Amino acid sequence: MSGPDEKTRTAAPSALSRDDVVHVARLARLNLTDEEVELFTAQLRTVLDHAADVASLDLTHLAPSSHPIPLDNVLRPDEPRPSLDREEVLAVAPDVEDHRFRVPRIGAEAP
Amino acid sequence: MTTALATAADVRSGARTARDVAEEALATVAAENERFNAFLYVLDEDARAQADAVDAAVAEGRDPGPLAGVPVALKDNLCTRGHETTCGSRILEGWRPPYDATVVERLRRAGAVALGKTNMDEFAMGSSTENSAFGPTRNPRSTGKVPGGSSGGSAAAVAAGFAPLALGSDTGGSIRQPAALCGVVGMKPTYGRVSRYGLVAFASSLDQIGPFATTVKDAALLFDVIAGHDPLDSTSLPSTPEPTLPSIDEGVEGLRVGLCRDLVEGCAADVVARVHEAADALAKAGAKVEEVSVPEFSYGLSAYYLIAPAEASSNLARYDGVRYGLRVQGDDVEAMNTATRTAGFGAEVKRRIMLGTYALSAGYYDAYYAQAQRVRTLVMAAFDRAYESYDVLLGATAPTTAFDLGAKVDDPMAMYMNDVCTIPSNLSGHPAISVPFGTGADGLPVGVQVLAPALGEAMLFRVARVVEAHAP
Amino acid sequence: MTDWETVIGLEVHTELATVTKLFCGCRNAFGDEPNVNICPVCLGLPGALPVLNEQAVELAMRIGAALHCEIRPSEFARKNYFYPDQAKDYQISQYDLPLNADGWLELPDGFRVGVTRAHMEEDTGKLTHIGASGRINAALHALVDYNRSSVPLVEIVSEPDMRSSAQARAYVSELRGMLIATGASDGRMEEGSMRVDANVSVRPVGTTEFGTRCEIKNLNSLRSLQRAIDYEVGRQIALLESGGVVDQETRHWNEAAGRTETMRSKEEANDYRYFPEPDLVRLAPDEAWQARVRAALGPMPAGRRAALAAALGGAPSAAEVDQVNAVVDLGLDGLVAAASEAGVPTALALARAANEVAAQADAGLRLDAGSFASLLALEAGGQLSATQSKTVLSAILERGGGDPAALAKEMGFEALASDTLATAVDGVIAANAEEWTRFVEGDEGEQKKLMGFFTGKVMQATSGKANGKDVAAELRRRRG
Numbered sequence A: 001m002s003g004p005d006e007k008t009r010t011a012a013p014s015a016l017s018r019d020d021v022v023h024v025a026r027l028a029r030l031n032l033t034d035e036e037v038e039l040f041t042a043q044l045r046t047v048l049d050h051a052a053d054v055a056s057l058d059l060t061h062l063a064p065s066s067h068p069i070p071l072d073n074v075l076r077p078d079e080p081r082p083s084l085d086r087e088e089v090l091a092v093a094p095d096v097e098d099h100r101f102r103v104p105r106i107g108a109e110a111p
Numbered sequence B: 001m002t003t004a005l006a007t008a009a010d011v012r013s014g015a016r017t018a019r020d021v022a023e024e025a026l027a028t029v030a031a032e033n034e035r036f037n038a039f040l041y042v043l044d045e046d047a048r049a050q051a052d053a054v055d056a057a058v059a060e061g062r063d064p065g066p067l068a069g070v071p072v073a074l075k076d077n078l079c080t081r082g083h084e085t086t087c088g089s090r091i092l093e094g095w096r097p098p099y100d101a102t103v104v105e106r107l108r109r110a111g112a113v114a115l116g117k118t119n120m121d122e123f124a125m126g127s128s129t130e131n132s133a134f135g136p137t138r139n140p141r142s143t144g145k146v147p148g149g150s151s152g153g154s155a156a157a158v159a160a161g162f163a164p165l166a167l168g169s170d171t172g173g174s175i176r177q178p179a180a181l182c183g184v185v186g187m188k189p190t191y192g193r194v195s196r197y198g199l200v201a202f203a204s205s206l207d208q209i210g211p212f213a214t215t216v217k218d219a220a221l222l223f224d225v226i227a228g229h230d231p232l233d234s235t236s237l238p239s240t241p242e243p244t245l246p247s248i249d250e251g252v253e254g255l256r257v258g259l260c261r262d263l264v265e266g267c268a269a270d271v272v273a274r275v276h277e278a279a280d281a282l283a284k285a286g287a288k289v290e291e292v293s294v295p296e297f298s299y300g301l302s303a304y305y306l307i308a309p310a311e312a313s314s315n316l317a318r319y320d321g322v323r324y325g326l327r328v329q330g331d332d333v334e335a336m337n338t339a340t341r342t343a344g345f346g347a348e349v350k351r352r353i354m355l356g357t358y359a360l361s362a363g364y365y366d367a368y369y370a371q372a373q374r375v376r377t378l379v380m381a382a383f384d385r386a387y388e389s390y391d392v393l394l395g396a397t398a399p400t401t402a403f404d405l406g407a408k409v410d411d412p413m414a415m416y417m418n419d420v421c422t423i424p425s426n427l428s429g430h431p432a433i434s435v436p437f438g439t440g441a442d443g444l445p446v447g448v449q450v451l452a453p454a455l456g457e458a459m460l461f462r463v464a465r466v467v468e469a470h471a472p
Numbered sequence C: 001m002t003d004w005e006t007v008i009g010l011e012v013h014t015e016l017a018t019v020t021k022l023f024c025g026c027r028n029a030f031g032d033e034p035n036v037n038i039c040p041v042c043l044g045l046p047g048a049l050p051v052l053n054e055q056a057v058e059l060a061m062r063i064g065a066a067l068h069c070e071i072r073p074s075e076f077a078r079k080n081y082f083y084p085d086q087a088k089d090y091q092i093s094q095y096d097l098p099l100n101a102d103g104w105l106e107l108p109d110g111f112r113v114g115v116t117r118a119h120m121e122e123d124t125g126k127l128t129h130i131g132a133s134g135r136i137n138a139a140l141h142a143l144v145d146y147n148r149s150s151v152p153l154v155e156i157v158s159e160p161d162m163r164s165s166a167q168a169r170a171y172v173s174e175l176r177g178m179l180i181a182t183g184a185s186d187g188r189m190e191e192g193s194m195r196v197d198a199n200v201s202v203r204p205v206g207t208t209e210f211g212t213r214c215e216i217k218n219l220n221s222l223r224s225l226q227r228a229i230d231y232e233v234g235r236q237i238a239l240l241e242s243g244g245v246v247d248q249e250t251r252h253w254n255e256a257a258g259r260t261e262t263m264r265s266k267e268e269a270n271d272y273r274y275f276p277e278p279d280l281v282r283l284a285p286d287e288a289w290q291a292r293v294r295a296a297l298g299p300m301p302a303g304r305r306a307a308l309a310a311a312l313g314g315a316p317s318a319a320e321v322d323q324v325n326a327v328v329d330l331g332l333d334g335l336v337a338a339a340s341e342a343g344v345p346t347a348l349a350l351a352r353a354a355n356e357v358a359a360q361a362d363a364g365l366r367l368d369a370g371s372f373a374s375l376l377a378l379e380a381g382g383q384l385s386a387t388q389s390k391t392v393l394s395a396i397l398e399r400g401g402g403d404p405a406a407l408a409k410e411m412g413f414e415a416l417a418s419d420t421l422a423t424a425v426d427g428v429i430a431a432n433a434e435e436w437t438r439f440v441e442g443d444e445g446e447q448k449k450l451m452g453f454f455t456g457k458v459m460q461a462t463s464g465k466a467n468g469k470d471v472a473a474e475l476r477r478r479r480g
């Protein structure tokens, strides 16, 4: 199911835990050694503590800005442009099989 | 060194061939690049071919363009067809894009000669160019010091005299801060004024390509070439920019300059002193200078270090070992993605990806990312208020002069503090420029920053020109 | 012993019939050689940026308008998750600000299904699992073709309003007719240009709280949609009645095995970290554009069915209702309308369209309404028998056109002059005097039987050229 009802995305920022770091690393497809988990937990806490000043401001009256200079309705005509040369693209691919990108077996279905 | 304007004039008039200029530049780079590690890749053959094409145009009486024969250094996050574009990262080592960035095409059409790709903090994440997978760049003014970053290679290339012009990218100060630390001019245009097509993304809503030069006029010359609408970038501004060079000497008579306390306090005493001298110089030149305070700027750093990593965590997801770049094998696709990213990214990039992923993840979005975007609204409103009373703002570019290599690598927060004066303009998308203005107690260059409202580039260069003219 | 109520909500992904992709100028084409329609944008190369296709927005707005949605200022967002068919490892979609919201679709029986939203998003590339049965679990490795990457989609999310698999099926086929009518999509489920996910739950009849739902993926035909829902409903009821609980999960329809199966998808993959797409700007179609789209919208299947029923006059029979639905589904209602305007009885045109023409639907869509009408005019006017008319019709369909009168002549079907008929009847009466007497004097049953006998004889005598109705009339006249 897609759409905003999927999850609630509000919570008071709590101190970043070691488990948060491990969870986030998995989300980001990164492997961390125990030492790295320790180090990143400490370093990310420092940054988030510094961000606490911002997190605690009451800005409910302001709309978030996702663009510095907002534009509307930037569209292109439905006209074809030349595609890339397939061989040039596949030439730099890590692994190729009959004109397609080859990857190891996929462990899970698409979400 | 010879300015870009002088070189272009010589080449256009036939007084000098572009090939001769290119050979000289290539020879200098070959002899001295090792000392600074400014260039990661040098484009010898293409540089010669492009130079010959320019000379041919001159010979046939065709217009060779405003940058005829001028060597330009390109930050390694600008795509160059058929030439390595690695963003200072192992994960893109050896990657050759099948296309050119829009700015690279514009440079070629203007007759410029792309000399090579410059070193940078990995994926532009850093303020010292020590986060490059291919070794740090050294500051040409003092090789024990950092050149600043993330565009440290481009700043160093210009400071070392390898090229009169260079392109960099500025997400939180990555052009202006290294320009200040290397004693050259560095400018960040209005967001959307220069196409981002072909600029490898760090933080899409903050990234902007801009010029490095030895003089303000050269910077304006390069800006005029790269500025303009691009249908391949949805955030590219639709209007056609007026060239800034023609009006650059009109001075600052009657201009209202706000000396911004929040952009100097916390900076080293010698840096603060230079900023005040620059303000006095502008007053002598006829500007109306007042002190102004914009306290909202103090929230900029925190907001930036949530927004930029969040966007980066998404922009860098594509480096998964499937289509291009590094692949480290794994027995299923997830294992392969993870092994590839773990081996391919350096510590700072991992740190920011983690921070950004966390800021966007279920439960924290509103508290961190959305809140940071509200601060962005707050900062933009504060700028608008300031620009009701002032035409431009004045402040420091970086809190200190160049620091020692290795001094801050283990302390991310200390490193992030370098960007405190430059970040507000990235959050608001406004143009800003760093102009060399004397030196600090250590004899190293100090940069003074001029900030202007959206599309205020012409005025920005005019003011910068006056600051430059009065530099000690 | 509880009675259970089924609750169904559907998510339908439809590919838009544009020339190029959603965010780049590569061709939106089905069935090309792998990886020929790729560029820096749809391949997710570093530095590439998306630019929105205006025609995709136009088509998405048509869908919104046809579904009675409010067309709103909208925003694109990034849905972040790693998967090799996704070139950027995020999908550009619409999240909390969809282009179309709050609409409904009316089913043939008049039941209205609420439409929550119909938002724009990009498609993924195509994966092929190699080794073993080609099924993901047993596969050794996989291959990726990015031709489909960034093809424009509209995801139509219904309210959980449907109460049976039949109703779900009716919703999808009605939606399909609507998509074809708007020109937004070709509606080809077998080519994957229409893909359905079903959210299914059950609850005791009379309760208002929803049961735990399961989402069923991979439903690529109306048949598998209905089978999958029936299976899943049975599974959930059995589970609940045996004291178990339904886990909220995504399930995969295994067509071959005829059952739904748990999907092995990563739990953390469900933290999509949506945020506004910084590389795209707000999409807010102005009133003028919306008005143009609404004005250009042709009649939808529901309206077309109503029009046909009205043309029939009076309450249509059950058989006629079926014919109307079939004809509209196949887009053949234009033929019927043209014929009945030309004076042909609507019932006749409808019957021929729903049977003979429908039998060759593709040719039927190319059939010239004029020749269809004039052929049926000949039949209605008695110049051609029903059998002859059908024969000529199939010939026209096979040849892809032709003048009905000329064809009938060519087939030796020219109508019989009445005096020729009279002569034939004289001959038949003379040759069968005894039967004729019984026909004239016999009781009703006898007469009915012999009417058939004499009609047959006259037909023989005229070697089938006579029109059945005329023969009967002539015989009755002679009998007095």
Ligand SMILES: [Mg+2]
Binding pocket: A002, C093, C121, C155
């Ligand atoms: Mg979707």
Ligand SMILES: [Zn+2]
Binding pocket: C021, C024, C025, C026, C037, C038, C039, C040, C041, C042, C043
């Ligand atoms: Zn493409």
